[in-house]
Amino acid sequence: MAVMTYREALNLALREELKRDDRVLVIGEEVGLYEGAYKVTQGLLKEFGPRRIVDTPIAESGFTGVGIGAAMVGLRPVVEMMTFNFALLALDQIVNSAAKLNYMSGGQFNVPIVIRGPGGPAHQLAAQHSQSMEVYFYHVPGLKVVRPSTPMDAKGLLKSAIRDDNPVIFIESETLYNIKGEVPEDPDFTIPLGQAVVRREGTDVTVVAYMGMMYRAMEAAEELAKDGVSVEIVDPRTLMPLDAVTILASVRKTHRAVVVEAGAGFAGMGSELSAVITEQAFDDLDAPVERVTGVPAPMPYARNLEKAKTPSKERIIEAIRRVLYLNGQGNGSR
Amino acid sequence: MAVMTYREALNLALREELKRDDRVLVIGEEVGLYEGAYKVTQGLLKEFGPRRIVDTPIAESGFTGVGIGAAMVGLRPVVEMMTFNFALLALDQIVNSAAKLNYMSGGQFNVPIVIRGPGGPAHQLAAQHSQSMEVYFYHVPGLKVVRPSTPMDAKGLLKSAIRDDNPVIFIESETLYNIKGEVPEDPDFTIPLGQAVVRREGTDVTVVAYMGMMYRAMEAAEELAKDGVSVEIVDPRTLMPLDAVTILASVRKTHRAVVVEAGAGFAGMGSELSAVITEQAFDDLDAPVERVTGVPAPMPYARNLEKAKTPSKERIIEAIRRVLYLNGQGNGSR
Amino acid sequence: MAQKTATKPKTAAGDIDPGLARRIYNDMVLIRRFEEKAAEAYALGKIGGFLHLYIGEEAVAVGATSAMRPDDYAIAAYREHGHCLAKGSDPRRAMAELYGRIDGLSKGKGGSMHLFDKSTNFLGGHAIVGAHLPLAAGAAFAVKYRGGDQVVACYFGDGAVPEGEFHEAMNLAALWKLPVVFICENNRYAMGTSLERALAETEIWKFGRSYNVPSEAVDGMDVLAVRDAVGRAVARARADGTPSLIEARTYRFRGHSMRDPAGAVYRTKEEVEREKLRDPIVSFRERALKAGWLSEDDLRKIEKDVNDLVDEAVAFADASPEPPLSELLTDIFKEK
Amino acid sequence: MAQKTATKPKTAAGDIDPGLARRIYNDMVLIRRFEEKAAEAYALGKIGGFLHLYIGEEAVAVGATSAMRPDDYAIAAYREHGHCLAKGSDPRRAMAELYGRIDGLSKGKGGSMHLFDKSTNFLGGHAIVGAHLPLAAGAAFAVKYRGGDQVVACYFGDGAVPEGEFHEAMNLAALWKLPVVFICENNRYAMGTSLERALAETEIWKFGRSYNVPSEAVDGMDVLAVRDAVGRAVARARADGTPSLIEARTYRFRGHSMRDPAGAVYRTKEEVEREKLRDPIVSFRERALKAGWLSEDDLRKIEKDVNDLVDEAVAFADASPEPPLSELLTDIFKEK
Ligand SMILES: Cc1ncc(C[n+]2csc(CCOP(=O)(O)OP(=O)(O)O)c2C)c(N)n1
């Protein structure tokens, strides 16, 4: 174990996999000479050279397609989206090529590619550069989607993603690159895709949250602990495949659930979690599942508006209180 | 009133709006000389000429961007996607330009554009040409999304979409173009966006469905009527903004809900409807909301597999029986 | 940079050996007959969805493939029966795929637009116009990465040129010197849209200048001219990874798809009839006879063998069962 | 097609009147001072997010705008303070937008990358590289549709050229003869990526040949040369809608953004220092003096007035309140 930042954990995972397997390469804008817009690929060009670490022009659809084509014939490219916002320009390649080639070819051409980069709300980057992007991917059959909240998960899940034989969408966060945490240095350490984790044990209510929202839920939990409310927090880590078993086990224990997402909310991860929990644990629920989501608006630039756009600790606390009927309100209000 | 096909109703709506407002134009692949890959624009080039009916090369991002730019300065383009699958190539323009310009400019530049064309499962067109596309749009703040199930809705809603000052995603269906129905010929007839409609009155269970799935739900309802089960069917018509009021009123009456969608299901329209109904009508529900969705796989070509991919009448009937506890099964199974 | 300024496409000279003549004639006739049968099957409802016929354009795939090695890669759009067969796929499995049967190349899951054959290095069958150009560059990238000397043939239509991915793929291939030969099958129409209504520059080979890649136009109805042009491009690609752009001028004898049978709205009967006089199979047949590469008997024999093979393919497809329903849920992900 | 084959960009000759010289000098100094102040405010945390400075490139926006009419349109990427100010926006409202305040051009909702000003026909401020090129073609389409004679100036970086939308927009504008002038601000780097590492053809003006549009390279540090080149392009566009591609060779004196202050990883100090000797403001100042267009006093006066105006803009922005929280939910849709 060593303490390192989320950024360093990603960098270490890339380094280990590049060492381990010559078929692995990194391709994207500014990943080489510039060492990454967010420095996740720091030192890689120096260590592995331009054959393995490939700088590209600004042509997301083009270089993503190049990665997919290379994967079709045996390479294992890790394509960096400088920020995931730009993946929209490559979405057709991701959805209609990467996700479907194995199926359309009857299993002849699988596509072992990882598409990674930061996504989600950032700091005053405004509407085009600050949006929750997983919503474009987890509903697509043939894609796996990862959102790692901690340095350890970042390393363990990225390694599993690179070793997976299928396309994996791996969305990091600008706002987490500098957080620190314990990370196993063992190059054989991986975390399997599709396993949620209980971040905090509790007995009164289950909160499902990931990335920045998971940390905000933690703060909410600490504050509520003072009032004797015991909150359990489950982090899905992988959104597709979703580990419903772990989430449902927690809900069956607490009988109450709040799902949090930074996204706009309409038909988002919160909707799916709410639906699954209600279907599978209806009789165990003492209150309807509460969704806490971002405000359904584009991301504004102004600092105060931006702050109001994503769920606050206060809104999470309110929702928890609502499912516990602690604030005299009726159900279901959002 | 006149009886006409869904295709003719769309064509009439376009003709009326082109006549009514010179700022309205149609732009897309094969919309002019070829009169539309699915003949929705039949006769328009002849009647309105090449200034109003604009054939484009295959450059979805380019011509969609042209439509958005033209809308920024006052035109009201109707952009046809030959099929909505190709909208993925224009998704960045739709999401990052059309949906956000009014917000980012503080209300200075709204984008009155309609992007229309057929989407959803078709007949043996396989994975890249047969997929439910609304899932890419309804979660995007700044977009409105319409899915018209009948010729009358096709006409009334398309006219409202063209007259709307905001970007509207209007997704038709290859499989409905030939259905016939009563359509008002009055050029002032419109159907406001954001209003659901009760397609069939019933008392035992509410089924929410649209497009092909709505018709399949009708068949299921007729069959169940024989067993004395009274099914109410609500068609949202507009997915964003969603008319939750009408849907909830029905559920509060029947106390049971089944939501049907052709899409893969994960975080889809069914998830949102299930979550909203459960949140808003929890105490009125006698059973958890049931979702009937497409199988989470790419669309296969083989006829028998394709048939098994989308919800069948039988699966809808089963789900209805489940929420009514008529087949001795427990809740929540899918 | 060797950039032919002649806008008049080159035609081939020179002699070839009988073995090659036999193979070329066989392959062109095979593709023609295969598709004529497929059209019949479509009319009978045995094939569904979209069916795009390559009839009239056979010289491009056959000429190009004849200039390449079996271990070279090929990738095409949705009008790809010809490229798949030229690359050596079993016509029976190809036909079974069109029928949507379990013995199809893709177990019936892909259909006419999505033929794939790993055993021949045929990378498919792609139905999003322009999308397979970056994939071709990617396969070439992998070849170079592995230090191999294979070349990738990427076939696409004139309709793909206005797409952004044409530009992105050309630039990346040129910038990184990826061994790919971009072969534009210019049949002058993208569905109902003629070249003049789609491109500000209708001499497609000229786009290569923007990427400093060798480019030329060639008579796509002359199988040997195509073979020569592609041969030059393949030699460059194998030598040092230089990509090329070849504009093969050809013509689609049938409609865009079976749903556009006549293909008559956007072009005149006269034009179609005139073009049919350039039938690549007929002209190669005459030439092979005149040059003495093949005798009338040789040609007849080839035609009969091909007919038998295609009849067998149809019978095979007809006899093959539908995929079991379990196939709906397999291959979504590759399991270890 | 008038296509300059000279790869050496043209420089301007000829005389101009003092009024124009005053305006040009004023506008270039205004942009420079505005951004120097913005950089200070960023350091103080008054401006957040990304801040991309145009310092060193002022001659392009000012020269081009000086060749156009007030009712012509302009659109740019995220490095657009200069274009917005050159088009005539109130510096106070522009600065307030950078501050994220309610008196900003976009009520503080857009920020530095998304300046818009309907009153000056400035169509924004777009942060997806390449995405605003089709929008520019669309505005030009609307002008032509309405039978107007306005022209659209579309500014974009060298980094946008490898994007597919560059190709799609150029082809559509050329095919449909849309009155747009594509002005590539070639500062030789896209973030840390130099031209040579991004394009197979580094003489960007040459891409115009693929679309048969008039194209030329111009010294982007010479405001009058830019004015001349754009003037020629605007005349063509106004006459019959002919679009043009102009490659303005310029240089970014600062880093890519405030997060890349030095901008030193990918270029040498020497190169930056050498380029700074081409400062468009310094050279125009000298030229205006030498030519007698403006006296030392005139120039000093302009500089002082601009300083006062920018100080006022900063004070205005500082004093402007944050948008009320209700603004979070307004403008998502335009209500009738
Ligand atoms: C991105 C995209 N847009 C539109 C279509 C619909 N479409 C299918 S084929 C075709 C014409 C393509 O013409 P061309 O590239 O010249 O190939 P050809 O059919 O002539 O062989 C179009 C527009 C598509 N499949 N993909």
Ligand SMILES: Cc1ncc(C[n+]2csc(CCOP(=O)(O)OP(=O)(O)O)c2C)c(N)n1
């Ligand atoms: C589609 C897209 N990809 C990547 C980015 C990230 N990015 C922002 S600016 C930039 C460099 C653009 O360089 P250039 O076009 O030359 O403009 P300059 O910054 O030099 O003015 C990049 C890669 C983006 N904003 N949009």
Ligand SMILES: [Mg+2]
């Ligand atoms: Mg064609």
Ligand SMILES: [Mg+2]
């Ligand atoms: Mg640049």
